Amino acid sequence: MRQIITHFTDDDLYKFSMCCAVIDNYPRAHVKYSFVDRDNTVYPDGFAERLREQVMMLEELVITEEEIAFMRNKCYYIPDWFYTYLKGYRYNHEWVEIWQDAENHLHIEFEGNWSDTILLEVKVLAIVSELYYIMTGQVERLDYEHYYEKTYRKAEKLLEAGCIYSDFGTRRRASQQAEDIVVKAMSDCYRSKSWPGKFVGTSNVYLAMKYDVLPVGTMAHEFVCAIGGMYGPQMANHIAMNKWRYTFRGALGTYLYDSFGWNIFSKNFSEDFANLFKGLRVDSGDNYDQLQKIAAKYRSLGIDPRSKQVIFSNALHTDDAIEIQKYARELCQPSFGIGTHFTNDFDGVKPMNIVIKLVGAKITESWDFYNDTCKLSEDKGKHTGKPEVIRRFMESLHFEE
Numbered sequence: 001m002r003q004i005i006t007h008f009t010d011d012d013l014y015k016f017s018m019c020c021a022v023i024d025n026y027p028r029a030h031v032k033y034s035f036v037d038r039d040n041t042v043y044p045d046g047f048a049e050r051l052r053e054q055v056m057m058l059e060e061l062v063i064t065e066e067e068i069a070f071m072r073n074k075c076y077y078i079p080d081w082f083y084t085y086l087k088g089y090r091y092n093h094e095w096v097e098i099w100q101d102a103e104n105h106l107h108i109e110f111e112g113n114w115s116d117t118i119l120l121e122v123k124v125l126a127i128v129s130e131l132y133y134i135m136t137g138q139v140e141r142l143d144y145e146h147y148y149e150k151t152y153r154k155a156e157k158l159l160e161a162g163c164i165y166s167d168f169g170t171r172r173r174a175s176q177q178a179e180d181i182v183v184k185a186m187s188d189c190y191r192s193k194s195w196p197g198k199f200v201g202t203s204n205v206y207l208a209m210k211y212d213v214l215p216v217g218t219m220a221h222e223f224v225c226a227i228g229g230m231y232g233p234q235m236a237n238h239i240a241m242n243k244w245r246y247t248f249r250g251a252l253g254t255y256l257y258d259s260f261g262w263n264i265f266s267k268n269f270s271e272d273f274a275n276l277f278k279g280l281r282v283d284s285g286d287n288y289d290q291l292q293k294i295a296a297k298y299r300s301l302g303i304d305p306r307s308k309q310v311i312f313s314n315a316l317h318t319d320d321a322i323e324i325q326k327y328a329r330e331l332c333q334p335s336f337g338i339g340t341h342f343t344n345d346f347d348g349v350k351p352m353n354i355v356i357k358l359v360g361a362k363i364t365e366s367w368d369f370y371n372d373t374c375k376l377s378e379d380k381g382k383h384t385g386k387p388e389v390i391r392r393f394m395e396s397l398h399f400e401e
Helices: 013-025 047-060 063-074 081-087 121-135 145-158 176-192 205-210 220-232 236-248 262-268 271-276 287-300 316-326 387-397
Strands: 029-037 094-099 107-115 164-167 198-200 254-256 279-282 309-312 333-339 354-362
Touching: 013 081, 013 205, 013 220, 013 236, 029 121, 029 220, 047 081, 047 094, 047 107, 047 254, 063 081, 063 262, 081 198, 094 198, 121 354, 145 176, 145 205, 164 176, 176 198, 176 205, 198 205, 220 236, 236 262, 236 271, 262 287, 279 287, 287 309, 287 316, 309 316, 333 387
Parallel strands: 164 198, 164 333, 254 279, 279 309, 309 333
Antiparallel strands: 029 107, 029 354, 094 107
């Protein structure tokens, strides 16, 4: 079978920025990750074997000088020493366990040094999604001929409505070709004339390089969740923001606040952090309710929320973003990260609902046990982790749904 991931930087930027922060702050930390299929999909016979082959193929990937030059040019905030690390980085299939159970449900686990395993998640999810469509024959339904036009029309609507947005669709894309078409269509449309809105770029570093757009992203939940496992969830956001400040020296971007819910984050979000970070990212809960909480918090700190960016990225469609734009533009500087709706929106093809979450962490390899962690969501029923760990974290935080 052909290799699905063929470029080292065919990955989300936030994996590289987090990897840099991990090396800088937790170079000896070890972690565990676990795959979750929220639809409880039954996978074809032999899927695990084919997936193992694809993971072994990742060992052939090496970052190129062209990729390094592009990242140096566009990602000025990443320290130069990190590229020396990436030059020597090699994937290792021994970090990954893959199997199917008696009902053919898929199981994937990663374990190892955090700075190694952190670069697996997005690539493996993208492989699972594309491989599933190949092995089930649904790849024949991927109508690429009309996908460019369909995507171009989405871009026109968003740009005309004044939306500032990016592609966040690598993890659950239908295929690499699908995301390639998306980034090309979006950039072509934006460059065709002057618009009220703006196509900023893509989270995918390779495609940003290919189409000369900005690679975008800061962090994912795993950075906060791992810290929550090592030190407890009460102060995890405070520690994470401090560590991010230490590594990136003020070029901090937008903070993803909902790893353990709004309430505990709000208690940790003091005026110094509110001024340092450009804004916040809404990734769960009701978008309008979350925005009101964000605006009220900024005002309580003497900060005009209209001076702050709020990125909305919670399973958005084009029309969702346009409606939020109308509402949010008087309260903040809204922007949008749109994923699956861009990269997996084919007629007759159901997007996969899959994630890989960090579930255990230890600060050094010398510990003989891991501390469990989890992800709490502002969306009821979408917490991720062992049920007993979720309950324990919710109780310690007085988290109410």
